[in-house]
Amino acid sequence: MSDVDTKIVSLKIEAPEALVKQTEEFTKQIITILPGIHCAIGYGLANSMLIEGDDGNIIIDTLESCEAAIELHKDFQAISSKPVVAIIYTHNHADHVFGTEVLAGDNLSNVKIYSHATTRTILDVTGLIQRITFQRAARQFGMYLTEAHGIVNDGIGLHLKFDKNNRRSLLYPTDTFDTDSLNLTIAGRNLVLYHAPGETDDQIVVYMPKEKVLFAADNIYKAFPNIYAIRGTSTRDAIQWVSSLDLMRNLRAEYLVPSHTKPISGAEYIYETITIYRDAIQFVHDQTVRFMNQGFTPDDIIGKKFIQLPKHLKEHPYLQEFYGTVDWSIRAIFDRYIGWYSSKESDLNPDAPIIRAQNLIRLGGGSKKVFESAQTAYSEEKYQWCLELTEALNLHPEDLNKSEVIQLQVLALQKLASFQTSANGRNWYLTKSLEIQGLIEIKPSPNQVSQTIMNAPLKSLFMFLSINLNYQKANEVNQLFLFHFQDTNAKFSIHIRNGIADVKYQWPENFQSSSIDVIVEVTREEIWKQVIARIKSPIEAVSDEEIILKDGSGEINQELIVPFLMFLTMFTSD
Ligand SMILES: [Zn+2]
Numbered sequence: 001m002s003d004v005d006t007k008i009v010s011l012k013i014e015a016p017e018a019l020v021k022q023t024e025e026f027t028k029q030i031i032t033i034l035p036g037i038h039c040a041i042g043y044g045l046a047n048s049m050l051i052e053g054d055d056g057n058i059i060i061d062t063l064e065s066c067e068a069a070i071e072l073h074k075d076f077q078a079i080s081s082k083p084v085v086a087i088i089y090t091h092n093h094a095d096h097v098f099g100t101e102v103l104a105g106d107n108l109s110n111v112k113i114y115s116h117a118t119t120r121t122i123l124d125v126t127g128l129i130q131r132i133t134f135q136r137a138a139r140q141f142g143m144y145l146t147e148a149h150g151i152v153n154d155g156i157g158l159h160l161k162f163d164k165n166n167r168r169s170l171l172y173p174t175d176t177f178d179t180d181s182l183n184l185t186i187a188g189r190n191l192v193l194y195h196a197p198g199e200t201d202d203q204i205v206v207y208m209p210k211e212k213v214l215f216a217a218d219n220i221y222k223a224f225p226n227i228y229a230i231r232g233t234s235t236r237d238a239i240q241w242v243s244s245l246d247l248m249r250n251l252r253a254e255y256l257v258p259s260h261t262k263p264i265s266g267a268e269y270i271y272e273t274i275t276i277y278r279d280a281i282q283f284v285h286d287q288t289v290r291f292m293n294q295g296f297t298p299d300d301i302i303g304k305k306f307i308q309l310p311k312h313l314k315e316h317p318y319l320q321e322f323y324g325t326v327d328w329s330i331r332a333i334f335d336r337y338i339g340w341y342s343s344k345e346s347d348l349n350p351d352a353p354i355i356r357a358q359n360l361i362r363l364g365g366g367s368k369k370v371f372e373s374a375q376t377a378y379s380e381e382k383y384q385w386c387l388e389l390t391e392a393l394n395l396h397p398e399d400l401n402k403s404e405v406i407q408l409q410v411l412a413l414q415k416l417a418s419f420q421t422s423a424n425g426r427n428w429y430l431t432k433s434l435e436i437q438g439l440i441e442i443k444p445s446p447n448q449v450s451q452t453i454m455n456a457p458l459k460s461l462f463m464f465l466s467i468n469l470n471y472q473k474a475n476e477v478n479q480l481f482l483f484h485f486q487d488t489n490a491k492f493s494i495h496i497r498n499g500i501a502d503v504k505y506q507w508p509e510n511f512q513s514s515s516i517d518v519i520v521e522v523t524r525e526e527i528w529k530q531v532i533a534r535i536k537s538p539i540e541a542v543s544d545e546e547i548i549l550k551d552g553s554g555e556i557n558q559e560l561i562v563p564f565l566m567f568l569t570m571f572t573s574d
Helices: 002-010 017-026 066-079 117-140 238-249 267-293 298-303 326-338 353-363 367-379 383-395 402-419 423-436 446-455 458-468 525-532 538-543 558-569
Strands: 029-034 037-041 048-052 057-060 084-088 112-116 175-177 181-186 189-195 204-208 213-217 255-258 479-485 491-497 500-504 518-522 547-550
Touching: 017 423, 029 255, 037 066, 048 066, 112 117, 112 181, 112 189, 117 175, 117 423, 117 458, 238 267, 255 267, 267 298, 267 326, 298 326, 353 367, 353 383, 367 383, 367 402, 383 402, 402 423, 446 525, 458 491, 458 500, 458 525, 479 525, 479 558, 518 525, 518 558, 525 538, 525 547, 538 547, 538 558, 547 558
Parallel strands: 057 084, 084 112, 112 175, 213 255, 479 518
Antiparallel strands: 029 037, 037 048, 048 057, 181 189, 189 204, 204 213, 479 491, 491 500, 518 547
């Protein structure tokens, strides 16, 4: 505790005392729940659990990167050096799946990886929005923040150990199930895997009926549930989450081991804790829908403080808003049912941000006057208004010195951060304050980008080509390219037309050779991945005859390199 106290003093940006105290929840340790059942806390953002069996061990969740898993692997090995025979992914989130390669140790090639069937499907499409989610996750988890910048913790874990130097090795599940539950006996241990959609749709919880230990995944942790993640997710289904918590509490477990924050014990206490958690989710869901039905927008509901947690929920240690918040949940639940439109007519076809900024500044008597208003707002502690004004001035500074605007905006962001109980909100404001000063640029390193491409299934790479099509370049183009991979016999086709790339995982049936622009024969899938990852140039691949270009009738014609290169230039993510 004394450790933590000195940190507060050294922080430039203040933090709510409760959020600082939450750090104690993540003290690095391995807690033995029962003989042979252990929970490791504080090695990564999430916990990782070790179950010792007769002739092998089971691990539940594997942290967020290889680096985060190295120390844990050593410490698990010290507890038991039996081979890891099974790994269970409770869900697809990065903080639960990326340390597998390290934690599986010597048994990597034989280990069985269990998950719900939907985990695999979600992992396949995660790359689709990878760029934006990397950036937003970096803000939510404060991935670029140091203690000097004011990071306290990540609300449900100390810190997401992932930056541009870390390696993520994604190993796909080998054994999935799509039923409600799966009964397993692994190394003499009986486990029941329940599909329990909650914090994610693919969430599973693991129950050991004999020992009465429930591994709760992310369906409950000691912080307000993240019904919506500001890093960018679709709203979690509150009703499903509640019914999964009902399933969990009715197991009457003696030990509850969540994948974030400390385990708890005692059947009665666990039942009560899960009950209060499910009640809070139901309360926020039901009341949001109630006020929605009365015609209120999220701004109304939040602005008028219509929804306040009842006292016994508000004061409960499991419902403090260190992670999710009631207000963000209200917005999310509205959005899940109603979509983006608030119903306010001025929101229907709003002006572009720059036009709104110009109008606001004109109304305020010009940028100098508005800047003075922003300064006044700051000194009157109206930090939100100060932020709004500086955001507008940033877009339309007129004759102002932009660095002055940024300075004030940074101060407003820091103040707003200091009042946030949610680590997510605090980290976001603080990260943004570094970004606008040009101190950091959030993007994965070229190494990480190429690693992701090299690890991805070929099918996903083709799927993602369509979202990288630069439609301005593809305008007026009508071309059909066929691909064949000689090592795996995989076939794909891409038809560019009307500004879209129609990607199919097969060749069209009964095609006419004249309708084909180029047939691309690739000797090995690896070569194509290298070209996409820009490790190998397409010209080199063609001249090395690793890529062979043919016309529609199957004749080799290396002059097709020109349309082939033109084709590739149409797919740029920038
Ligand atoms: Zn998690």
